[in-house]
Amino acid sequence: MSAPGARTAGAELVLGVDVGTTSAKAGAFDRHGTEHAAAERPYALREPRPGWAVQDPEEVVRAAIAALAGAVRAVRERGGRVAAVAFSSAMHSLVALDARDRPLTELLTWADTRAFAQAERLRAEHPGLHARTGTPPHPMAPVAKLAWFGEHDPSTLRDARRWVGIKELLLARLTGAWAVDHSVASGTGLMRLADLDWDEEALQFAGVRPEQLSALVAATAQPGELTAGAAGELGLPAATPVVVGAGDGPLANLGVGAVRPGVAACSIGTSGALRLMVERPVVDPAGRLFCYALTPGRWVVGGAINNGGVVLQWAGEALAPDLGAHAEPELLALAARVPPGSDGLVMLPYLLSERAPHWSALPHGAYVGLTRAHRREHLVRAALEGVCQQLALVLASLRDAGNEVREIRATGGFARSELWKQMLADALGMDLAFPAGHEGSAFGAALLAMEALGMVDSIDHAAGLVATGEVVRPEPAAAGTYAGLLPVVAGLYDALEPSFRLLRERGAGDARGSL
Numbered sequence: 001m002s003a004p005g006a007r008t009a010g011a012e013l014v015l016g017v018d019v020g021t022t023s024a025k026a027g028a029f030d031r032h033g034t035e036h037a038a039a040e041r042p043y044a045l046r047e048p049r050p051g052w053a054v055q056d057p058e059e060v061v062r063a064a065i066a067a068l069a070g071a072v073r074a075v076r077e078r079g080g081r082v083a084a085v086a087f088s089s090a091m092h093s094l095v096a097l098d099a100r101d102r103p104l105t106e107l108l109t110w111a112d113t114r115a116f117a118q119a120e121r122l123r124a125e126h127p128g129l130h131a132r133t134g135t136p137p138h139p140m141a142p143v144a145k146l147a148w149f150g151e152h153d154p155s156t157l158r159d160a161r162r163w164v165g166i167k168e169l170l171l172a173r174l175t176g177a178w179a180v181d182h183s184v185a186s187g188t189g190l191m192r193l194a195d196l197d198w199d200e201e202a203l204q205f206a207g208v209r210p211e212q213l214s215a216l217v218a219a220t221a222q223p224g225e226l227t228a229g230a231a232g233e234l235g236l237p238a239a240t241p242v243v244v245g246a247g248d249g250p251l252a253n254l255g256v257g258a259v260r261p262g263v264a265a266c267s268i269g270t271s272g273a274l275r276l277m278v279e280r281p282v283v284d285p286a287g288r289l290f291c292y293a294l295t296p297g298r299w300v301v302g303g304a305i306n307n308g309g310v311v312l313q314w315a316g317e318a319l320a321p322d323l324g325a326h327a328e329p330e331l332l333a334l335a336a337r338v339p340p341g342s343d344g345l346v347m348l349p350y351l352l353s354e355r356a357p358h359w360s361a362l363p364h365g366a367y368v369g370l371t372r373a374h375r376r377e378h379l380v381r382a383a384l385e386g387v388c389q390q391l392a393l394v395l396a397s398l399r400d401a402g403n404e405v406r407e408i409r410a411t412g413g414f415a416r417s418e419l420w421k422q423m424l425a426d427a428l429g430m431d432l433a434f435p436a437g438h439e440g441s442a443f444g445a446a447l448l449a450m451e452a453l454g455m456v457d458s459i460d461h462a463a464g465l466v467a468t469g470e471v472v473r474p475e476p477a478a479a480g481t482y483a484g485l486l487p488v489v490a491g492l493y494d495a496l497e498p499s500f501r502l503l504r505e506r507g508a509g510d511a512r513g514s515l
Contacts, residue, residue, distance in 0.1 A: 015027070016087075118139070243453075263409065
């Protein structure tokens with residue numbers, strides 16, 4: 001796929017909008033995967049209390065509309081035509097709305113871990129929900145967040161007319177319709193995988209009624225036309241098709257063309273993930289993986305990790321403040337001085353607790369094996385290796401659950417570093433193919449709209465659009481070192497879990513760094 005700037009005059013384009021954790025991005029794509037225009041608007045992620053990670057829902061909606069309007073202007077200036085609009089969003093968000101559909105609460109993001117106790121109770125008292133809903137019991141999940149409101153803010157739970165995610169709020173502002181796609185809904189912990197309907201046991205635990213939730217629809221559904229006000233603000237005809245879209249995780253697989261059996265998508269940005277598209281719901285009996293819907297016959301299994309690039313950021317601030325605010329190249333150069341395995345030093349990179357494969361807000365980061373011989377370059381490299389090894393645990397979980405992974409397409413900010421790319425290939429023990437050109441959830445959303453409009457036969461079209469460029473192959477000696485250390489890394493969580501629990505009980509467990 002090519003970057004913005006291709007010939008646009010007369011082109012029929014689809015706008016994909018990705019409402020992410022810290023910004024909204026809109027891109028205009030043709031059926032060949034060429035991006036003709038793009039716009040982005042940032043917004044704040046705040047942590048007013050330890051464990052809380054919230055946003056102003058109105059600010060996020062305004063930013064998403066502004067990004068969409070900016071992309072529309074760019075398309076029109078170049079003589080193109082917008083054929084449809086579709087949406088991607090970060091999963092697991094939650095906001096309460098009053099009787100006039102105004103926010104009663106801040107927007108709780110996936111990173112909000114205040115519902116730790118409720119998630120632990122969910123795990124202990126409702127063990128069958130993970131298998132039925134595909135969502136691991138974790139504070140990220142709205143099912144746990146709703147239970148938190150029931151215990152800590154019951155008046156809001158009582159007064160709320162609706163409970164929605166950020167994409168539902170945005171779509172309602174644009175069309176007046178309240179709809180949630182199966183993909184985002186399957187990340188709430190409230191929807192059954194088998195029949196794509198709300199789960200009574202989950203609703204009872206959460207303390208909500210079905211009528212307080214949005215209507216469940218397919219990712220390719222068109223909930224309604226743009227309102228007159230929204231059409232005027234965006235500069236689009238009211239009849240422009242609006243497609244619901246899906247969650248950013250499943251759509252990220254589309255964005256890199258990882259749609260065929262055995263082809264996984266791996267990313268390391270601020271956080272990280274490893275996901276595989278499958279043709280039927282698959283739930284890991286050991287509870288290490290999620291399973292989210294996308295379209296009929298397409299589901300995404302895998303795991304996300306909380307700690308990716310944020311670990312390198314922390315290393316710069318805590319271990320090398322003398323290198324300055326933009327020390328990434330210097331930090332990576334330090335790490336390069338140390339051999340694979342960091343001379344016996346292992347880091348558990350749980351600075352922001354962890355999701356896959358343990359799905360717990362309990363753990364903290366830890367260095368194990370530290371000796372007098374280790375220097376800060378060892379600590380930096382071990383931190384990066386810890387991130388890669390965590391993704392290796394997710395890969396092992398995918399395979400243990402019976403899934404074949406024969407190809408990995410990798411993206412994210414880590415790809416700026418040759419060292420980090422090689423380290424991940426070595427830790428996973430597999431070739432990493434890096435897409436050439438644009439990739440992302442906005443393009444995945446656009447592809448869903450193209451399928452809905454008949455512009456492409458199916459989302460399988462993505463596999464032929466996304467060419468791979470660089471391929472990084474594992475170095476046998478380093479891969480052997482990491483394979484030997486992986487059982488150590490896997491065992492350390494279980495060994496330290498009682499200590500993590502004691503630290504939380506004594507109040508030390510709430511000291512979280514910034515996201």
